[in-house]
Amino acid sequence: MLAFFIRRVIYAVIAMWAVSVIAFVIINLPAGDFVTTYIATQLATGNLVLEDEAESLRDFYGLNDPVYVQYSKWITRILQGNLGFSFEFNAPVRTVLEMNLTNTLLLGAFTVVFIWVVAIPIGIYSAVKQYSPGDYIATFFGFLGLGVPDFLIGLVMLWLILDTTGFLATGLYSHEFRNAPWSFGKAWDLAKHMILPVAILGTAGTAALIRVMRANLLDELKKPYVTTARAKGLTEWQLIMKYPVRYALNPVISMTAYILPFIISGSVILSFVLDLPTIGRDFLRALTAQDIYLSGAVILFSGWLTIIGTFVSDLLLAWVDPRIRLEED
């Protein structure tokens, strides 16, 4: 087990280094740089930026350095805990990310809980009552949720609500709570605003999990030990919950790897459409504005969180299911 653990740690560190290089390459891929985009934005709103002003901005932000110099400065600072400087916010990246961190974690956590609470029971039901009307209905909505992109559902819902009630269902807080300290009123306000995005984000995730749960459980239900257990007189409920469901949950545990990055990046486009104050929305903006250290930090952490998530889920699986650990050795 220890050798397994050490080997996993080494793999993870190498992968994290590779991800940092890839992240930096990605953020430098688009043509032009922050200053080019800045000028274009200014022009679009009727402002002028002079050429020498642009050059001095580039010097100021260090954009005239060669790429490898920019990378080594960047990664060195990150290892020291300094995520760099956001050009657009004119503030440290850490400050910018912290601003919407709570919202992002809350939205992500609620969504994950929503997915589990909805998908696991439905998945079990679909498998046990295979080909029943309930299974068909769950399957239908499951595939619909998988097939329709979340931002489209978001746009349609936004328009429907605006058209019927005159209320624009964007954001996560009402105006009076936006910059207010935490209170019961603010939490209640947030909960109300959370319903629409959590339901939309959850629908897609739910669909996938229902299918996984159903397929796994169907495999298990056909195995001889189930028949044996049934023959021994276990009640149907005890029987299903005690063994087949536990095995079927294995893939759910390995999905932990994706939950961590999902919390940050799962809501990018929906956040943009519904104007949710999350890191995902700031990330998209940073990408389009070529605010490279901000977008770089998000890409890097999404990558690193995937690696950490995989690492954790490997350990969890090894702990839960000894067969996996043995195969590794």
Add this chain to the structure above:
Amino acid sequence: MKNTRLRRLLTAPSMIVLSAVALTMALAASVACGGGETIVVQTVEVPVEVPGQTVVQTVVVEKEVQVAGETVVQTVVVEKEVQVAGETVVQTVVVEKEVQVAGETVVQTVVVEKEVQVAGETVVQTVVVEKEVEKEVVKEVVKEVEVVVIPTPEPVRVDSPHITADPEVNSWPTIYDDSGNLLPIPDSFQEAPLLAARVAAGELPPVEERLPENPLVLKPTDGIGKYGGTWYRGFTGPADGQNMERPLKDHLLFYEVSGAVVQPNIAESWTQNEDATEFTFTLRKGHKWSDGAPFTTADIMFWVNHMLHNEELNPAKPAWTQKGGETLTFEAIDEQTFKVTSPEPYAPFVTLVASVIVAGQHTRGDGGDGLYAPRHYLEQFHPDFVGLEEAERKASEAGFDNWYTYFLDRNHANANPDAPMLTAWRVTGSINTNEWSFERNPYYYAVDTEGNQLPYIDHVVLTLAQNLEVLNLSALAGNYTVMGRHINIAKLPLFLENAESVGYRIQFWRQPQSGIANIYVNETWDGNEEIQGYIQNVEFRRALSMGIERDQINEVFFLGIGQTSGLCQGYPDPDNPGKYIGEDDIQFNPDAANAILDEIGLSAKDGDGFRLMPSGERLTVQLPSVVAAFEDYPAINEMIARQWQVNIGVHAEVQSLERGLHGDRGLLNELMTTNWESSPRSTTLITPQHLLPVGGGGNTGRLYGDWHQSGGENGIDPAGINDLIKQQMVLYDESQSTAGPERYNEILQRVVELNCLNVNPITTVMNKPTYVAIIKNNVRNIPNALPFSYHNQTSGNAFPEQWWIDDENAMMGQ
């Protein structure tokens, strides 16, 4: 093997009226090839099938046959204009055919591109047909083309009761009385209930002590307002600082509403010497920052000595501080007076100080610029005062790499609510958050004519909407009080539809006298001596101008919301004395135009009805058009060419050019005309290259521009050829060196009037609204019509401190 290059041109000279939405049309054309080079012109009748009726359409086929090389390339261009009951649909069909002859088999590719323009939208449709043809050199091509005419949407109604734009009479706020003196200072002062409560609680000194000794007195647009309320807006993120920099106008001097005349703002007065080398500014005695600290010349000199001259804060000095290769000299005379000295005459300096180019701490502070800075607050972050070590320590504690990025962050008022400000509202919530908010500045230096301290509105709250669609939806849902920025002009019909139920009105904020698609005639074009004689003739240009139907262009390309006036008439501006110049030249008047053309030797016409020059050669005006630029210039030019053909018998040829190629050919003096925008009148001397052949420009005469740019070494001196253009050059030179502020403004008027007198450029549609402003019905005192400009920071030129919200929550001053 015979190798032929064929070019055919089909045009439909007559409009056909169609009631159908789709029709199928057969184009038949025969191609004949012979040795050498042939040009054939023939007329073909094409039947057009319309459900229920048949229309016969006459098509002129022009064929150009060239023989060269080993490949047969054949291009057919079909251009048609179809009029559908009251609406115009311009339709271009380009058929390009490439025929390769190899042995006995001919591979032929036909590309049919169709562009159907339906008021405001473009539908491009491409059909590619490849086929193998066995043939000799002479061949017959019959091609069926399916044309789909999309029904035109309901045109936008500009006479909607919800649009309050463009009145005949201006109502503008002012700081002057009828005789041109500053308004008298009221005897007593009142304040907002919000502040009165704080005074009563002992948190603030009384209003008399907060105001400077001589506050700025402002006469509101319509009348005295009431205090209170919140002004809701949307913003798109940290880069959208201009969103509030514009209405807060932190400039030392500012303009009156039209943007033409400089007037006092933060500074109470200014003077300049005869040769424009010394400028003296006087601040208001007793003026205070938003935290109550005095605002004096020490704040100017702090900026000069510790920011402008600091190599880390300003590695490259702002362009406006440079003249004759040196930095301007700043000197404080006393607490209220400071002097700026330039090594060379610098006449535009005062207008620059009033404009966004210089602006102030709120607009420019985050870049280390801004002419003044809150010394008492910033000293604690500057190494000159606390030492480098301490400054660096503070920066790294706050998470910044070095002292100067932290220092600039502290001076970035939009992001730092701790920074003292001079503006009507001060920042209370940072622009880097989801809600950027402001509260009234208790020390604001302006009052209304009854002594009520401005602003009237208590708070400004901006909600982050990174997605412009969300921002526009919010405006549509009535979430904003006044919002012009970021409103999408294409959504105008949607905004009109909801105006009544949501309760807002719509104003157009236009750039006065700005051209959208001017035709500039390059008077030094020398491709043909006889034609050059005509394009240099102001009467010829006048006739061309009178042959344009501007209303049609406005309807088809600009939703009908542009204006069809000329450069000098463009706006109901009382300060525009030359507004009658060229008035007749922009009217559609084919009779007068034809009379002029007959008189200047163009009375003879060829078989197609096009005018011939005395040599017997057809006069062709070239209209090179940049593709994929701000507007659809090729399509606009097609329409103009068509109008000239029908109305005045002048032949025009439209050539589509890629932007870079257009620029290169322009510099080589190869363009007879240029179709391009022009900046608004008020910035003509700041960005002169559109209208004047100076500063790298040369639209009205490339070689004249070269002559001015090179100081007389290259190009042609317009003296004796076109004295109007020569006058523009002399006036421009004066404006950049010695002209005093009054003279500068006079020159600004005069140079544009010279364009009008010279009928160059020939304008088409003008003054497209830059902002479509959505204004809640209960908001008062917004000037109408509000001219838009960048240097004048619209909506700042509407003096938002005197806007007020008329609802039950608004309260009278005490």
